[in-house]
Amino acid sequence: MGLTSNKVLALAVVAGVLLFAGTVWWWPRLAGRSVRAVLGRAGLLLATQVAVFAAVGLVANQSFGFYGSWADLFGREDGQGVVVDHSAGAGGGPLRVVGDRRVAPAGGARPDVSGRVEEIRVVGRTSRIASPAYVYLPPEYFQTRHRGRTFPAAVVLTGYPGTAEALVEKLHYPRTALELAKAGRMRPMILVMLRPTVAPPRDTECVDVPGGPQTETFFAKDLPQAVSTHYRVAKGPRSWGVVGNSTGGYCALKLAAHHPEVYAAGAGLSPYYDAPNDPTTGDLFQGDEGLEKRASLWWCLKNAPAPDTSLLVTSSRTGETNYKDTLKFIDLVKGKRPTRISSIILESGGHNFNTWRREIPATLRWLDERLDGGRDA
Structure with a gap:
């Protein structure tokens, strides 16, 4: 799926929603002070934020046309060079x-x-x-x-x-x-x-x-x-x-x-x-x-x-x-x-x-x- 694909955008949005819901659901169970609980809370927050930022970034890219492909995004687009x-x-x-x-x-x-x-x-x-x-x-x-x-x-x-x-x-x-x-x-x-x-x-x-x-x-x-x-x-x-x-x-x-x-x-x-x-x-x-x-x-x-x-x-x-x-x-x-x-x-x-x-x-x-x-x- 390409960078500008609606499927990629939909996947990022769904992932963000599910991770947010999962964070709310699992938070009480991870309320302890053990290393496992702290790492669990940190992992849920990080994953949710990454999904949300990815969705926002994909929306912005589709709206403003900054990058046309994954290769373009990561600076590997060289198919139309000299x-x-x-x-x-x-x-x-x-x-x-x-x-x-x-x-x-x-x-x-x-x-x-x-x-x-x-x-x-x-x-x-x-x-x-x-x-x-x-x-x-x-x-x-x-x-x-x-x-x-x-x-x-x-x-x-x-x-x-x-x-x-x-x-x-x-x-x-x-x-x-x-x-x-x-x-x-x-x-x-x-x-x-x-x-x-x-x-x-x-x-x-x-x-x-x-x-x-x-x-x-x-x-x-x-x-x-x-x-x-x-x-x-x-x-x-x-x-x-x-x-x-x-x-x-x-x-x-x-x-x-x-x-x-x-x-x-x-x-x-x-x-x-x-x-x-x-x-x-x-x-x-x-x-x-x-x-x-x-x-x-x-x-x-x-x-x-x-x-x-x-x-x-x-x-x-x-x-x-x-x-x-x-x-x-x-x-x-x-x-x-x-x-x-x-x-x-x-x-x-x-x-x-x-x-x-x-x-x-x-x-x-x-x-x-x-x-x-x-x-x-």
Whole structure:
């Protein structure tokens, strides 16, 4: 049974309830001062607490999508790491579809009504990285009258560690895009959903690590090229946007700032503005001060030429630790034309899925207004 299985959660809950009841039942019998009685009481308390904490942890993991498997939880997830060989004939094209699912119950199984989410594997020709992802294709993609139509596209990133499934099941990106388009509030858009952890379990912060994973190259070059080759993405320099939450938000802003020729807009939901240095990241820069400075959005906006891109940042006055930094970042970008800055500031909201779900509809509309594409041939 997998980490995210409802059976595992149910088992943990049942175990907690039974151990609590057992503790109440056996406590009078273990009321003595003998070693056996003391060890019995300690054992019952410990077992009950472990079961309760396990149940709470499983609920939190299912709600927020921190880890997708037992291997992921214990830092042993390495099945989608760096690929050794990507020569032209080694394994077909750079993108392979391995499954699909429907977007919303209202549309049933018909993709021309509700769209479709395809599970894919992307192989980075330049970065030598392979990663799983989900691609949302809107209903118009499958409709006969739009058979020659191209669409704007956006990369959607989770936080760290995160799971790509959470973007579909918890943050509801495909469903929200479908509902907004049906209401005429945005154009149909292709969404490419994945986590920034493309070399698990390491958190590479979308950096090209010297001698390590070339994560920025994967997102700035390999991913857009692979998707554009396989799907009908609009051509041109303003066809792509990028959005993410937390770590994904930092990556989104950085990718748009570093590569405005690729990403015309970048939206960071609850982002931070500088790459951390902690046990999950390891040494990202290997002593390269220039690379370390480039990874800082503060340094880039102060010292590098202002990129011709649009940025969106979000925070809340109560509940988010990035609120003051976000206000400073907005003030910094305001004077850096041609870079454009927008924001969503909530009155209250923590660093969680509920807050981001409140921001996603406005964020998708903001992206739609800044991207080109969506025309019939």
